[in-house]
Amino acid sequence: MNFLKSVLIIVGLLTVCGLSINAVIQQEDGGGNGAKANSLDKDRSVAESYRVKALPMPENLEFAGEKVPLKDPDVYERMDRELLVNTYWQSNALLLMKRASKFFPIIEPILKEEGVPDDFKYLAVIESGLTQAVSPAKAVGFWQILEGTGKEYGLEINANVDERYHIEKSTRVAADYLKKAKARFGSWTLAAASYNAGQYGVDKQLDRQKVEEYYDLLLGEETGRYVFRIVALKEIMNNPEKYGFDYTKEDLYEYIPVKKVKVDTAVTDFPDFAKKFGINYKILKIHNPWLRDDHLKNSTRKLYYIDIPEKGFYPEVK
Numbered sequence: 026m027n028f029l030k031s032v033l034i035i036v037g038l039l040t041v042c043g044l045s046i047n048a049v050i051q052q053e054d055g056g057g058n059g060a061k062a063n064s065l066d067k068d069r070s071v072a073e074s075y076r077v078k079a080l081p082m083p084e085n086l087e088f089a090g091e092k093v094p095l096k097d098p099d100v101y102e103r104m105d106r107e108l109l110v111n112t113y114w115q116s117n118a119l120l121l122m123k124r125a126s127k128f129f130p131i132i133e134p135i136l137k138e139e140g141v142p143d144d145f146k147y148l149a150v151i152e153s154g155l156t157q158a159v160s161p162a163k164a165v166g167f168w169q170i171l172e173g174t175g176k177e178y179g180l181e182i183n184a185n186v187d188e189r190y191h192i193e194k195s196t197r198v199a200a201d202y203l204k205k206a207k208a209r210f211g212s213w214t215l216a217a218a219s220y221n222a223g224q225y226g227v228d229k230q231l232d233r234q235k236v237e238e239y240y241d242l243l244l245g246e247e248t249g250r251y252v253f254r255i256v257a258l259k260e261i262m263n264n265p266e267k268y269g270f271d272y273t274k275e276d277l278y279e280y281i282p283v284k285k286v287k288v289d290t291a292v293t294d295f296p297d298f299a300k301k302f303g304i305n306y307k308i309l310k311i312h313n314p315w316l317r318d319d320h321l322k323n324s325t326r327k328l329y330y331i332d333i334p335e336k337g338f339y340p341e342v343k
Contacts, residue, residue, distance in 0.1 A: 088256050089142035090142065091213055097240065104257070106250075107254050107256070107257035111257045121154060122262055122265060122277065123272075123278045124278055126277035127155075127280050129146055135196045135197060140204065145217070148168075148199075148217055150258050151251070152167070153169055155167060157190050165190060166190045166191075166192075166195050167192055167196070175189045175198065190315040206224055212238070214238070215239050217251065218242075218244075218251055221251045279338075281335070284332075286331045286332075288330075288331055289327065292320055293320050294320060303336065304333065305342045306319070308334065
């Protein structure tokens, strides 16, 4: 026992001495190898695994056939900003590309039929991200239409039905507004700017600043960036590989064909109504977000068309 005690005492003394010596060494070298490693980690460049590249400015950028005057240094810088911001906000840009595959087939033929340039589909992209968004100002839907504007252009808006959420009808309202703005300003670019600032607001600034073009105007932050954002997303979404986006057709969201069912009576229960067509209430509302309740009053016997997805896209509801 005495021998064992002696051994334990010696080991303890050696351990204490070792710790003390190690502490002294760490104090002298600023914390030892661990501190040096931490210091190296803090100074390590992220460039080893991640690169942020300046973007070459594309030549001949245009919106609705109207050229972006890139020789103007201010225009160049503002365009560069939007290309950088939207290219390097990768998750958002990729989501927009996925949604565009699903919703552009609905929007494009309406714009063509209405005589509005195809580029205006990108206006819907920057307005709502191709979602049924509601702004702080209570602008609603893909085209962010205010209640007063919607009613002025013939949309039904009440607690039961809000056609600002109706993609086809709201696209036609937006097209009508833009055609009137083009007739007023003589420019699709100014028509696009007026969608954000209002026709009166754009007219006032043109008169006040004594210029005729959007790119010559000094505007507030939002309207000043508005057309540049549209052009940037048009460029990026049309040239995804050029801007580093890698996906296949299978990665994109699928456009789902629908059949239109006529309804000219009240509907007391949309969940039951949906089951008659082999879908559930959730699917019915996804395709008809303009139906704002689980029933339809329709005391006037108005004719509505309700979109029902074609069979095979959703599991049959039993």
